[in-house]
Amino acid sequence: MPQMQEISSVQPRDPAVAKAMKPRRFKFVNLPFVLVISALVLIGLLVQFSATSFDSDYSFSRQVQGVLIGVILMIALTRFDYRALSGYTTLFLIINVVLLISPLLPVIGHEVNGATSWIRIGSFSLQPGEFAKVTVVLLAASIMARYGGRLNDFREYLKAVGILMVPFVCVMLQPDLGTGLVYLVIAAFALIAGGANWRFLVGTLGVLVALVAAVLLIDPVLDAIVGSDVLLKDYQKSRLLVFLDPSYDTSGDGYNLQQAMIAIGSGGVFGKGYMQATQSSLGFLPEAPTDFVFCVFAEEFGFAGALVLLALYATLIYLAIRIARSAGDLFGTLIVMCVVGMWIFQILENIGMTCGLMPITGIPLPFISYGSSFMIVNFMMLGLIHSVWVHNGY
Secondary structure: OHHHHHHHHHOOOOOOOOOOOOOOOOOOOOHHHHHHHHHHHHHHHHHHHHHOOOOOOOOHHHHHHHHHHHHHHHHHHOOOOOOHHHHHHHHHHHHHHHHHHHHHOOEEEEEEEEEEEEEEEEEEOOHHHHHHHHHHHHHHHHHHOOOOOOOHHHHHHHHHHHHHHHHHHHHOOOOOOHHHHHHHHHHHHHHHOOEHHHHHHHHHHHHHHHHHHHHHHHHHHHHHHHHOOOOOOOHHHHHHHHHOOOOOOOOOOHHHHHHHHHHHHHHHOOOOOOOOOOHHHHOOOOOOOOOHHHHHHHHHHHHHHHHHHHHHHHHHHHHHHHHHHHHHOOOHHHHHHHHHHHHHHHHHHHHHHHOOOOOOOOOEEEEEEEEOOHHHHHHHHHHHHHHHHHHOOO
């Protein structure tokens, strides 16, 4: 049954909604969407100029290069008709596997912070797991578009979940839990927006909770038997313990959280002023341009600035959801909702961990955190969303 619907997965669900399937010839810009993105990127560059000025390990010019390349790719994807990508489930799956296994190759694989998630050829380095986010979104959207907005067959549901788990399993071989969690969130939003039976979803959530509990219980036993870390690494256990008790490990992850909260609190209502973030400039705040970049922003611009940033994120999510609801086909809707789910999770996790509300992970803040690969991928996601808007006569 579901297989018979694959051909029509990109056809208009409602002729009244999809009143113009051809792209607008002279209007290729969703102005509110572009203005919000421009504001976020400008804030990101300002914060990165400040954060990287005091840390020679990071290059502001590289961040700017990531933005420029990202803008070019966003424009190209905007002009490209996203509907031509529908139905290439197998191709997206193969691309995902190749990207995520490539860092494990002995010649080009490069280890950073305990994870072999980078490839390096000479002076050129790349994080395939970041770029795989794009193909994970396309994979999830193409799978769920086959079912026409309703998935009640349990065997088909298991098949869809099994395919969606492949990128997660591959990235955990590196291992990169943060990126793996992003993949799971993308898959979850695809299943929900794609019309999977709610009983199946609740059952899957129950299984995941049970698996996490089992890992936490079994891991110490396996470590004692084998004599080394088996399921969870020491730093992962430390981050969980710090989340439960912020006073734990005051010289490691607990210290990071304390300094992050000090930076945010010291910003007060209106902040200390641009380039005046003493926690980062004096070296107290770890990984300031990447994981804890929100702390730099909050220290410089205060509570008022943080509210503005959150308002911009909320507006971005709102505009993207409007585009998703107005898409003339399920494939387009799923693409946008998968990206929205990814952004929501990254925003909540990154900001939440700096406040002690979420466990500390290496998940970056969209358009703000340092990383050219990360910036390029976010612009590619924007291009896909904008393509949905352009090719549905929004």
